[in-house]
Amino acid sequence: MQGDWDHIIVGAGSSGCVLAARLAEAGRRVLLLEAGGSDRRLFVQMPLGYGKLYHDPRVNWNFATEPDPGLLGARDHWPRGKVLGGSSSINAMVWIRGHPGDYDDWAAAGATGWAWSDVLPAFRALEHYAPGEPDFRGQGGPLHIDPGADRIHPLTAAFLKAAEATGLPANADFNGRAMEGVGTYQLTVRNGRRNSAARAFLRPAMRCANLKVMTRAQVTRIVVRNGRATGVEYRRDGRPGVAEGGEVILSAGAIGSPQILMLSGIGPGANLQKAGVTTTLDQPNVGANLNDHQGINYTWRAHIPSLNDALRPWWGKARLGAQWLATRTGPLARSVNAAGGFFRTDPLLDRPNMQLYFQAFSTLLPRAGERPILTPDPFSGLSIGLSNCRPRSRGRIELAGPDPFAAPRIFANALSDPADAAELLEGCRMLRRIAAAAPLSELLAEELRPGAAIVDDDAIERDMRARSGTVFHPSCTCRMGGDPATSVLDPQMRVRGIDGLRVCDASAFPTLPGGNTNAPAIMMGWRGADVILGRV
Structure with a gap:
């Protein structure tokens, strides 16, 4: 399928739902591609149904790490959302922004515009938390937070x-x-139902005629011509498709976004060659710096x-x-x-x-x-x-081979x-x-x-x-920063070396915030839209 889009967003997760909604509401023509299906499932909507989603392949990628020496050789189970709302549709719903110093660390790492003073207005704008102090908390935003x-x-x-x-x-x-x-703990729950990024942001925006959401559409490669991303290839219900036009934005998460970049030839050249993928841009930081609690x-x-x-x-x-x-x-x-x-x-x-x-x-x-x-x-x-909260251990994501439907190799290097x-x-x-x-x-x-x-x-x-094991917060695998030698993205979330391509999700975090990562990922989508729209 070809279309005249301003933005093609890959992944309807915590960041992608917010990003797509805000860009569409601003009048941009947006195509949102999601590999999973609908979030309208009983155990997605039921908050304590979380346990039923922990291994469910209908809504969960069910990744597994490589045997980890730090865990005595065990392979850790890494659930990630494969559904509208992404991991916000299968997580434990705890709402933690992170410490202000975490975001000042982002700015110190060269991610200018992402210090605490920059992101606090985004947090306040996107949330509705009735008991909160107005200087710190938002009231009237689309995401209702339950005090719990x-x-x-x-x-x-x-x-x-x-x-x-x-x-x-x-x-x-x-x-x-x-x-x-x-x-x-405060929770992303509203009136006794899970309040995911899909429910709070995407579904209201789906009334916009300029937003098209395609589920069960797994992106297999970014189309790059003459150093510019021009679209994506995907497979939907077994049939191949192409979407072209405008800017490509990856919001496929800390595992999916680096995997798609590498499948497109953007990543560590030696590893890509080993996996049977032709190198388009040798970028050693793609998939590196994996950090998790x-x-x-x-x-x-x-x-x-x-x-x-x-x-x-x-x-x-x-x-x-x-x-x-x-x-x-x-x-x-x-x-x-x-x-x-x-x-x-x-x-x-x-x-x-x-x-x-x-x-x-x-x-x-x-x-x-x-x-x-x-x-x-x-x-x-x-x-x-x-x-x-701030582990020093670092892992990496690598391709297992050229097959876009094969899970990548996750080297967690825990502890x-x-x-x-x-x-x-x-x-x-x-x-x-x-x-x-x-x-x-x-x-x-x-x-x-x-x-x-x-x-x-x-x-x-x-x-x-x-x-011990993951608490499901992988981040930083396409991180933003000021130094091209140590980061994938500039502070505007643009992939260095490829025009028309950005990454907006937890993989873009310069460092891992202390606490649950769903709130920072949602904020990334909110503020990311402001960056793209030139509002900040």
């Missing part, structure tokens, strides 16, 4: 009080004046009922399912992560370097093909987890930097300090994972490497 503070489980309340007892301050808004402390859960048996008791039996599922269908309330209307927070393992650090997650249920027993959130353990259990392992170990000790503090300690029967026998540093680290 009502009807918390008694175990969640005990966790928060115990964390405060260890010295962490109570924090009602991690996206406000300060990030450090503990509290309930690494996390681990500790699990306890509880003396009082947890959500396990409500969700495990069939009659509990039936009752809660009927409640959600009728009223959009109850546990199924919430996130897997009810509460959490941020803390420093070293008081000399200038910002928190660890993130906490609390879950009033446990999922120790494996269940094939899903993360068993809706069928948790057959006893009262809970989990407290954490992840590192390959000794400093990452050392600070995560300190974080694990904090989990036990919280569990040992009242009132939570009074509600716990025993530590199930890793267990009371795991006490010395070597044993804790080995368990950490055996059980």
Whole structure:
């Protein structure tokens, strides 16, 4: 198919939905190509249906890393959204912008125009968060954020009080004046339904006649003529197609965007040659600098009922399912992560370097093909987890070969930097300090994972490497920056060396923000539109 477009956007994920909507609403002619299908699925719309999406190939790319020495040779499962809304349609919905210093780091890396003072207006414009302070939070934007503070489980309340007892301050808004402390998580949930980028931004914009959205259209290559991107080739329902005209913008995510660039001959020349792809532009930073947060859960048996008791039996599922269908309330209307927070393992650090997650249920027993959130353990259990905010370890993405439908090779290199392992170990000790503090300690029967026998540093680290994994925040594989020798994109998200080609998604992050990456990815699409439209 050929068309007269101002912009061809590849990927209807967190950034792509926002970008397409804003460009179309500004009068631009936009074609949005998405490899996945519709987001109108029960478990996409049901917030706690997240567990059912964890391995579902109908909405999930189900990537796997190469065997990782840092994880004792394990291959980690990396779910990414293959559906309208991308990973915002299959994630745990926690809304964290990141620390202001993270964005000042972007500017310091040469991404001018992306400092905290630049991106804060974008965050405020895109969101509606009614309880927020006006200087920090937005009201009236298209993305409604749920405070997540009502009807918390008694175990969640005990966790928060115990964390405060260890010295962490109570924090009602991690996206406000300060990030450090503990509290309930704000969620991309509206009226008890997942509020993905597709629901909040794209679907309202689909009323625009100048926006065309094509699902099940997987882009296989960027067409480059005389140093300029002129369109894309794709396959839809087994049939090849071509879209041409205007600017090409990749929003296929931290795995998909570098993969498409490399399939188009834009990437590390030696690796492309090895994969059987002719080099168009030798750019060694494409696919490099992969950065991701690494996390681990500790699990306890509880003396009082947890959500396990409500969700495990069939009659509990039936009752809660009927409640959600009728009223959009109850546990199924919430996130897997009810509460959490941020803390420093070293008081000399200038910002928190660890993130906490609390879950009033446990999922120790494996269940094939899903993360068993809706069928948790057959006893009262809970989990407290954490992840590192700014890991030093770096990985890379490579092509497995010239086949555009073959998954790329992901070298995560988790915990390959000794400093990452050392600070995560300190974080694990904090989990036990919280569990040992009242009132939570009074509600716990025993530590199930890793267990009371795991006490010395070597044993804790080995368990950490055996059980930890991604918290699903891969970024930086096509990063922006001021130095062409170390970055793929200039601060306007343009691919250096190829005209008419940009990347706008988490792969463009210069560095990994501390915290969940969905909010920064949505902001990237919002501010990216302003950059393209010449508004900033």
